[in-house]
Amino acid sequence: MKILRLKxxxxxxxxxxxxxxxxxxxxxxxxxxxxxxxxxxxVATLFVFMLASFVGLDVIRRVSxxxxxxxxxxxxxxxxxxxxxxxxxxxxxxGQDANWLNILGMVAIVASxxxxxxxxxxxxxxxxxxxKREPKKP
Amino acid sequence: MNETAIxxxxxxxxxxxxxxLKWMNDPQTARRGVLAGVAAMLLAVIGTLxxxxxxxxxxxxxxxxVILGTVIGVPLSWVPLxxxxxxxxxxxxxxxxxxxxxxxxxxxxxxxxDGHHLSQFSVAALCMEVLLxxxxxxxxxxxxxxxxxxxxxPSRPVTYxxxxxxxxxxxxxxxxxxxxxxxxxxxxxxxxxxxxGLALLFGVxxxxxxxxxxxxxxxxxxxxxxxxxxxxxGFVMDNKLLITAGALDGSSGLILxxxxxxxxxxxxxxxxxxxxxxxxxxxxxxxxxxxxxxTPKDAAQLMENASLVVIVPGYGMAVAxxxxxxxxxxxxxxxxxxxxxxxxxxxAGRMPGHMNVLLAEAEIPYEDLVEMEEINPDMPQCDVCLVxxxxxxxxxxxxxxxxxxxxxxxxxxxxxxxxxxxxxxxMNPGFAGIExxxxxxxxxxxxxGDAKAVAGEIVKSLASEGDGGH
Numbered sequence: 355m356k357i358l359r360l361k362x363x364x365x366x367x368x369x370x371x372x373x374x375x376x377x378x379x380x381x382x383x384x385x386x387x388x389x390x391x392x393x394x395x396x397v398a399t400l401f402v403f404m405l406a407s408f409v410g411l412d413v414i415r416r417v418s419x420x421x422x423x424x425x426x427x428x429x430x431x432x433x434x435x436x437x438x439x440x441x442x443x444x445x446x447x448x449g450q451d452a453n454w455l456n457i458l459g460m461v462a463i464v465a466s467x468x469x470x471x472x473x474x475x476x477x478x479x480x481x482x483x484x485x486k487r488e489p490k491k492p
Numbered sequence: 493m494n495e496t497a498i499x500x501x502x503x504x505x506x507x508x509x510x511x512x513l514k515w516m517n518d519p520q521t522a523r524r525g526v527l528a529g530v531a532a533m534l535l536a537v538i539g540t541l542x543x544x545x546x547x548x549x550x551x552x553x554x555x556x557x558v559i560l561g562t563v564i565g566v567p568l569s570w571v572p573l574x575x576x577x578x579x580x581x582x583x584x585x586x587x588x589x590x591x592x593x594x595x596x597x598x599x600x601x602x603x604x605x606d607g608h609h610l611s612q613f614s615v616a617a618l619c620m621e622v623l624l625x626x627x628x629x630x631x632x633x634x635x636x637x638x639x640x641x642x643x644x645x646p647s648r649p650v651t652y653x654x655x656x657x658x659x660x661x662x663x664x665x666x667x668x669x670x671x672x673x674x675x676x677x678x679x680x681x682x683x684x685x686x687x688x689g690l691a692l693l694f695g696v697x698x699x700x701x702x703x704x705x706x707x708x709x710x711x712x713x714x715x716x717x718x719x720x721x722x723x724x725x726g727f728v729m730d731n732k733l734l735i736t737a738g739a740l741d742g743s744s745g746l747i748l749x750x751x752x753x754x755x756x757x758x759x760x761x762x763x764x765x766x767x768x769x770x771x772x773x774x775x776x777x778x779x780x781x782x783x784x785x786x787t788p789k790d791a792a793q794l795m796e797n798a799s800l801v802v803i804v805p806g807y808g809m810a811v812a813x814x815x816x817x818x819x820x821x822x823x824x825x826x827x828x829x830x831x832x833x834x835x836x837x838x839x840a841g842r843m844p845g846h847m848n849v850l851l852a853e854a855e856i857p858y859e860d861l862v863e864m865e866e867i868n869p870d871m872p873q874c875d876v877c878l879v880x881x882x883x884x885x886x887x888x889x890x891x892x893x894x895x896x897x898x899x900x901x902x903x904x905x906x907x908x909x910x911x912x913x914x915x916x917x918x919m920n921p922g923f924a925g926i927e928x929x930x931x932x933x934x935x936x937x938x939x940x941g942d943a944k945a946v947a948g949e950i951v952k953s954l955a956s957e958g959d960g961g962h
Contacts, residue, residue: 386767395629406736410743421843433741445546465586475569487857
């Protein structure tokens with residue numbers, strides 16, 4: 355059991371390290387104004403995807419089968435992380451005569467926030483129902 | 493400085509998401525997982541709002557959108573648990589829509605005078621995002637409609653000649669458009685709406701041939717697509733948080749669909765491209781077989797004198813709203829010292845784990861909900877196996893009858909129990925249109941009637957005998 359936990363923690367640490375490295379890397383060159391990224395930098399993002407998938411497969415495999423329905427509504431809420439992209443699109447200056455792009459972003463925010471709110475609430479509602487057997491009264 | 497703070501917020505959010513899923517491995521820590529998820533999401537949103545690209549004048553619009561989303565989201569979390577599959581499908585649709593719209597905005601934004609130039613890699617990722625996003629959007633809407641039994645969407649599988657060919661060629665055309673867009677964006681930019689249209693159409697056509705019993709697999713698959721759309725968005729926006737969170741969702745959907753496939757003995761390609769969900773023609777032979785029937789009172793007596801009772805619930809139990817009566821049977825029997833277990837088949841219900849949630853709602857302790865693989869070795873020791881609203885998952889034909897459409901599907905070994913009680917409305921065959929030889933076995937007693945009514949009567953005779961006997 356201990357080893358299993360250690361393995362999970364190691365996997366989490368691996369992602370943290372990869373995340374930190376990429377965060378630092380994002381700081382170094384002025385990427386925002388660079389016209390084009392090098393191919394190597396794109397490969398780096400694939401790297402993150404690969405690691406995250408491995409961690410995901412490993413963590414999800416351990417999820418109790420009892421909880422597969424709540425798991426799905428939880429991951430639903432988590433995948434509404436698309437709200438990050440939606441906020442950026444809705445909030446930034448998309449250029450003149452391009453307000454409709456901001457409106458698309460707003461619709462995307464509404465859709466994502468709906469998922470976040472209902473996803474987390476219903477997951478918690480379902481999880482509350484899973485109870486252990488009450489200890490037998492003497 | 494700001495950029496560093498944002499990245500650190502994203503970093504912590506990523507770690508929290510992973511812990512959130514990790515805590516789902518046990519019902520006792522699971523609620524902590526929800527908390528971690530909420531915290532991660534708040535961090536991610538706050539971090540994003542700090543982005544200097546966002547104009548101050550636009551914050552009020554963002555706030556309005558957030559409030560609107562909350563207003564829609566809160567009532568959506570109140571749905572009855574039998575409707576959770578529809579809600580889940582609906583939220584996959586929202587997720588797909590969000591990804592698709594962001595992709596469209598990103599694409600046309602790049603043509604603005606001061607827009608960011610899109611590299612070939614970004615265009616490829618964008619195509620993926622839009623394709624997956626819009627396909628998930630219409631596909632999930634169709635699935636939700638079928639589950640909700642909306643009138644104008646046929647809930648029965650719709651198949652026609654050359655279905656796979658049409659679907660595949662649509663997909664191929666969409667992919668060719670994407671490749672052209674990647675090769676020369678300036679020349680082929682007008683193909684982008686074509687990709688959107690094809691994705692929307694493909695989503696609908698993909699779900700049309702699917703019937704109710706295959707929904708668990710399809711919902712899991714759509715879950716994976718929604719996650720992958722978020723990953724693609726992460727590539728487009730160069731955002732590692734999106735990539736990680738999307739990958740977590742994608743792998744969850746993938747694992748769940750693999751579990752569902754295994755539980756139905758279908759290969760992954762068969763689910764993706766096979767004309768699955770087709771109703772097999774009923775192959776009832778003329779030969780009349782004898783069925784033994786019993787009254788609820790007989791059933792109560794049998795169970796009362798047993799030492800191990802295994803209940804096999806199916807979606808029929810949920811449809812009849814019988815789970816609370818079943819809980820009362822459970823209570824009466826455990827009070828008498830009978831040990832009662834529930835045998836849960838992975839595809840019972842309309843989505844992965846659906847049966848567990850429904851039984852948990854009826855306040856049955858989760859220790860007594862046992863997976864198929866764990867209960868099967870105990871089945872020979874089982875005195876009474878009570879089958880409620882389940883059919884194909886207990887059909888022994890899956891083990892030995894090579895001509896049966898469900899041959900090879902893992903089943904709960906109800907036929908190994910000493911006595912089998914099956915509550916059934918009539919002798920009509922189940923979803924697959926196959927007769928269940930379990931019902932004709934010597935040790936099987938059929939209790940005919942509505943699951944809720946029969947369970948109620950069993951409870952009544954258990955209760956009255958309890959009073960009289962002691």
